[in-house]
Amino acid sequence: MRKKPYVTDAIIGNGNMLISLTKDGEAHRLYWPQIDYTDQINAQSAGFYDYETEKTLFFHGKSWKHTQYYRKNTNVLITVHQYENWVVEQKDFVLADRDVWIRRFKVRNTADYARKVQLLYNSDSSVGGRHHFQTSDFDENTDCLYQYNRSDWMALASPNPITNYFIGNLNLQALPDPFDGRSVFNHPESSLFFDFDTIEPQEEHAVSIYLACGTNKREVTDSIWYCRREEEDLEEITAAYWYKVLEKAERYSYGGERTQEIYDRSILTFHLLKDKKSGTFIAGPEGDENYDFSGGYAYSWGRDAAFIAAAVDAAGYPELVNEYYRTIASWQMDAGHWEQRYYTDGQVAPNWGVQIDETGSILWGIHDHYVQTGDKYFKEIMWPTVKKGAFFLKDFIDKETNLPKPSKDLWEKRDGEHSYSAAAVYGGMMGASKLAAEEGEFHLAETWEKVAVNIKTALETRVWSEKKGSFLRALKLAVSPSVYEEALAEGREGFIEYNQKGTPIYYLWEDDVTDICLLGLNYPFNVFDAGDRRMQKTADLIEAECTSAHIGGIERFPGDVYIGGNPWIITTLWLAIYKKRSGKPAEAHELFQWTIGHANHLGLLPEQVDKHTAEPAWVMPLTWSHAMFVLAVKELSAEETTQSLEEDLEAKR
Template sequence: MEKKPFLIDGVAGNGKMLAAFGKNSRLYRLWWPRVDGPQHMDRMSAGVRLPGVTKGVLWTDGEGWVHRQEYVGDSAHLVTVADHAEIGVSVRVEDFAVDGEDIFVRDYGVTNQSEQPVPVQMYLYTSLAMMESRRYNTVAFDRQEESLVHFRNPYACAVGFDGPVDGFQAGDAWEAAEGGILNGNEIAMTTDGALYRDLGELNPGETVRLPVYLAFGDGYHAALTRLARAREKGEKTMRANTLAGWKEYLAQAKPVCTGDETIDCLYRRSLIVFKLMSDEQYGSLIAAPEFDEDFSRCGGYAYCWGRDAAYITTAIDRAGYHDRARRFYRWTVKAQSPDGSWQQRHYLDGRLAPHWGLQIDEPGSILWGMWQHYLETKDRPFLEEMWPTLRKGAEFLVGFIDSATGLPRPSRDLWEERSGEHTYSAAAVFGGLTGASCAARELGCMSEARRWFHAAEGIREAAAQQLWNADRESFFRGVKLAVSREAYETACARGVKTETETDDKGYTTHYVREDPVIDVSLLGVSLPFGMFDIQDERVKKTAQAVETALGQSPVGGIQRYEGDPYIGGNPWILTTLWLALYKIKAGDRAGAERYLRWAANHRTDLDLLPEQVDKSTGDPAWVVPLTWSHAMLVLTVLEWVKAREKPFEAEVRD
């Protein structure tokens, strides 16, 4: 497979497929039939050859071209324009996944910008390594349908122009295409092939359109059938229908008109990102398009976390997409483990994905989110439908409480980096049990309501007694932090509180009693889970400690925690917006607006939000787009709008 960049520039999709692009229009990745995989794209490039002018093909994603990129209004139609001043040719490509179809369109327009007529030939090179593997692939030219078909059971993709081709080659096609000479080979057990069409002579200012269709199907003939359907419908009809679909989708949302078009556009783009990252079949969603397939610098992102999803789904709900939120919670029924827990992350079909172990804030977050959905919709049938799942989840949480501390037992933390009894985890479990208790009360199940309420209150009392760090005037990040034996012995020598536990197999875990690191997740004790009131002095002091300790980046923003080593320890978009949310709730509207605008100012050129911002340059540092970043943007903007309306309402009453 071609080496692909970690950071991408644009995304397009339709809930069945997801495509990731570079600024140069290179289609780096294409997932189908779900947005979490498999991924099939090795390389796809288009180029022009001017007989008598150029020696070979000039690939539009290569050197010599100047690129600019934008979306078509509020849609996921990505337009990239490549200009080549030396030959006087411009190539525009509009990329979009057809609404409701297994068809991706790359609509090329070639324009002669010179003052002389020029002959132009268009070449298309495609290498599809199905399921990201070069093994067992075949590419064939189908003469009847005038297309290349890439296939490996059960996946197939037919690639063709809107009509006949003038030349083709299956296998060993890169050098042949570069030289502008395709040999007509019809089939090869490899990944690549090429097509070309002679566009004829273009007069000055003239543009010739050449739509390219990628039609996916379950096997060779299904892909060809979908290609035929794409040609029958035509690019113009599919484009119009898909743009209309995006318009209809956005019309369902709660409108936001802040008077700041940057914020308003970013809000709408966030709603589009939610749809792109969501699976149309199952209702689940991914954290981000995958970009680190080899887990070389992280553990991957194209999975569904209950943690991310609780924030994202709440944002989707509050933006007005109640049906989509409901579909996600129905998916959680499928993903729930037999013991009532939800494991760290899942594939979008509900199966367990690679992970690091139980992260107890995730089941807490899911139960909290279910109750939030009810508060948004007052949908009692939803609660009744979720009751068996909710009850199993709440009982699991009750059984997970450490009898010695009164806090949830050790598990992975919010950031999946350490094991312990974390403050954020306690807040999330409190939120989950409180939400479950309220749901039980609403359904008349008073025994469960009382038991879960008392369990939640027990966690709050334990947190109040054990988690306050008077020395730093902040909550501890947690207690019973698991450390290596060496770190344990060092802590013992320094007089730090420690303890050990030995399990039934004789394995000993070493703990440092208290974790004093300032972490932005400590805001979670009030937002969103409400374990402590936002006016609580401990909450106020913790928020101040977070802002002081984690707001030291030269470019601004808020880091995750002190000494964060991940990708250099940069400020994150979502952490900065988390503090903005806190400030809105605490009444500091000016401070909130400052952090909101910082996040908005660090969007990409296409209004996508990264995970992190480089602490030295201010450029995106990791993961574009991160769905959780967009969720926090939506939640913050909606709260900001609400807060701005309050003085006006008071004035009217006076």
Template sequence: MARDLPIGNGNVLVNFDTHYNLRDMYFPYVGQENQALDHLSHFGVWTAEDFFWIDNPELKREAGYLNESLVTNVKCMHDRLGLGLLIRDGVDVQEDVFVRKVVVENRRNEERTVKLYFHLDLHLYGNGVGDTVYYDPELKSLVFYKGHRYLSLSCSAGGGKEAGVSSFAIGQKEMNHLQGTWKDAEDGKLGRHPIAQGSVDGTIELELRIPGSGTAEAWFWIVFGKNAADIQRVEKEVRKVHPHTLLQRTYNHWLQWLAMDRHDLKLLEPDVALFYKRSLLIVRANTDNRGAIIAANDSDIMKFNKDTYSYMWPRDGALITHALDRSGYHALTKRFFQFCKKGLTSEGYLLHKYNPDGSPGSSWHPWIDVRGEKQLPIQEDETALVIYALWHHHKLARTLDEARDDYDHLVLPAADFMSKYQDASGLPLPSYDLWEERYGVHLFTVASVYAGLLAAANFADYFQDKARAVYYRDQAEKVKLAAEKYMYSESEKRFVRSLYWNYDKMTYEPDLTLDASMYAVFDFGLLPASDSRVAATMKAIREKLWIQTTVGGLGRYSNDYYHQVTKDISRVPGNPWFICTLWYAEYLIATAAGEQDLAPAMELIRWTMSHALPSGILAEQVHPFTGEPMSVSPLTWSHATFVKVVQEYLAKVKLFRHQKHGREDQSDEKLLEPMGG
């Protein structure tokens, strides 16, 4: 089930599913150690007439965010029981605390007793072995712990009343046919067992008296810590200042954070501007405070392959960082490059992917080839794009004078590796493609290596390292000439996706499969978007990869097997991906000759918005017949690509309007060039 409404502070990330059940709780890293492990934590309501959980189909829900923030705004209505709920959730920006405000509306004339139940099903350190939960009589809360992971679950009625549960239940689950303490809540009476260990869960109750046609306010919070002292300290602080203070400062923080974006969003329609801001917030929620930008934190994907997307892929991170840098979030993106500098191997390349703590992530790239000889288990574009994005980072942040350590310990080893990792023709040696499926020489990788080497040459120029500047620029030119010679098909009159080495014939053989990633030939600056060979390539991509259903959108490549739902590849070459559709929008923007030419790109921007969840969340891909989200949701790359395309759209609008009025644009906006600019 798709994840929705992510909220976080860079240490804690909380995800809900599309039924507004709490599903994922990451701590102490965004994307590492899911303390909930996709197990459903319930929220329920008891009245004398009936009981319901928050995902009950009889309950009408409108789920979204409070204005331009990472604070949820969920409106619920139960007509039969005459109850309304307004729920707001946030993760505090100063302390590691999840806060929930609940306003219960009594739509009947008589006073009523309503009980709210908050249940937690935790798997500390990502497993359910050896957990403990107990009732703390001083805090009047439940405390969960194992090793150096502690969580407390607390509540308070509104009006400044003392914190404390009205009742609780603690027990075991996932053994002896036990479902969990949430079942105990359905009759409105909890067992109050004081402690349990093993595979455990806990539920707290908060009883409210609500006047006829009136409202009552309730607060719940979860404190995250590494020891009991952490819990005690933060619990004391929350009770001292009241949880409302935490939620308010969190809301204010995100408004101020968005105000740092340097683009003139008044040039956009309000709904597009709002979606742009929402995408920035989703990217931030999936970024760890120590620099790892996580691809996706939807633990539901584990059912597919027993692994997740909760890793830092250097390529994804580089492209996402570029969008953030163009917005002006340089302090945040600086941490990403420090992360990469620490992860760089002694040989000068970056590995497949990394855990949020900086350790190597899981991988399926082998260290030997089909003949049993050593090969590097890498995607070379990941190394190249980090160097390219780093150049833009320092250029946009105006921090080149501070870049010496980055040059010495990241740029030079990576550029030396890319310069040596070439064959006699000038093509990069084989590595895995960006889709992580094929080992060969790929147009996307070739374009990124060209861009990375030019970036290294630019750094060398700045630091007066003249010999290296000439060398790296020469190496980049060799890559470009080789790409034009060997990766352009005269018979097809377009570029090819890849070259694969044939050991029997001892030569490269071209892969003519159309692939949306071939857009990189212009976006990374290998050739201008106006080049006729680029135009022919992009025209073929649009004609052959557009989904011929009412859903539309661009697939990755012809006969894409990943989450494939039909073999009718003439109509559905693959599922529509947001990034692929937006890449084509980038091309339309790059080739637009006037403002009227931007209309087709805006159509694709709006296509993206129309296939998001109601909250504005973008998945990786959508079902080609229903438009429902598929694979992980949200995908950070999807949101960052939306941000980048809108940035390029705005830059082109400003350019055309300045030209129309006969003015030269001398603003900082000129620095916000496309990746290939």
């Protein structure tokens, strides 16, 4: 089983099925029956045997030149491969109402003489999430290859006659006739072969491949027969579905054609990265399932999803947000909080501790959705959830500092009483207070507002540093014993506490590292106005210390080493939004344009941009990146933006 690439260039799907492909059209991950679990393939690829050269050429090979794009306003992916006198158009899409992946290959001979090839399709599967313990079975009655493991089934078939097949080690099938007559074998690898008639000059031949997923043989076979009956219309039916999705989109005045392209692609991406069964959003398609450099991404975080939900509301899809919050209400822990992250089926995912900004963000988001929609039925349904969450947050306050008790920060790196976490809890408690007042629970409204006001006062009196000219990133930062001793030797203050087992925990009183997350004190949680002197000084320091010296864009914090310490899309857009809110639209526009310039060839936004190559880095698409893009478009489209931008640009001249 070979190592999969970390970076995804394209995705297709339908909310039950999520497929990741690279820019050469090869597929490496297929998640089903939910978009975060289980990965059913190791790779799916195609090529042909050229009888003239006696070579097998795979379309994703380095000899080919590749061009890739989405059919406009759809999630139909088109990859064009060119090599010598061959042009192959490859189309990939997933049916909206059936869990079937359609792959179409149109082979054109551009030479001035006739040629003959045999197309082959390789399936290297991991049905049920395991590369072993599965069976490949070719049924000549249905002309289908079935691959199955327990209740996970895949069927590979075509409307074209399958000339032959091979089950076994794919390294053996590079020859045009490797068959040994075996139709059933407990092996994950197999190939299908299609003989073409002679292809005349400028003529083209086409083959469609269907990959259906289901829970038994009958289910996947029914899907295959449906596709064969509807072969001529499948793409148009799918395209029409995505056209209808975009018809609902909220439109904003800001930006040119490329902005609108990425905005639409963001909406289409939200629909692909929202699980159809649960209604929850994941952070991105998985690219690091073995946790080589991270803790994985195909999970649902309350932190990300609060931004994502706000963006989906802004884009004009409140029903999706309603469904999301109603689902995660059922995930709330008995104590009133949410764990750090979840699988889309509601099971708690692997995590590394309490991250209190998650609970604060969810309560803020519930109230924000109510403000955006005025949906009183939603408010009534969510009120018990809000009430339980607010009680938890009220009790999660450090009486010494009036800040939320130590927990993980939003980057999941440090334990402490973080300013961003405090802002999220402030936003959650203010939202809960306003909802309590609407419910006639005035005592609760007053109590919860007081908690929020006390957090704001603590940020003003204990976290603001006049000496630094910025808010501190955190108080009570947990550190290792060696870091603690070094800090004390430098004159910094700290203390030691002991847990219930008597183990010492070392704390420094202040974490004064500049961090983009400090903008959260203004956006989205509105602890302080954008024009507040302290916010402005903090933002200026962030821009000075976090702008990448290599390619521009904004890094998370100085000294960041994660995936090389690159500028991020969300951080750059976060500063752009703040610039707009603080009356600097031209500077906001420049940051926004940097982001547009670093979308990939399909309009997808990565988590990071490689500071050396300026290419997309790490997870792509990152749902949070697309959410910040939509939110930035909304902010920059405010009524005064155009006039203010023109005036600001004129002043700069």
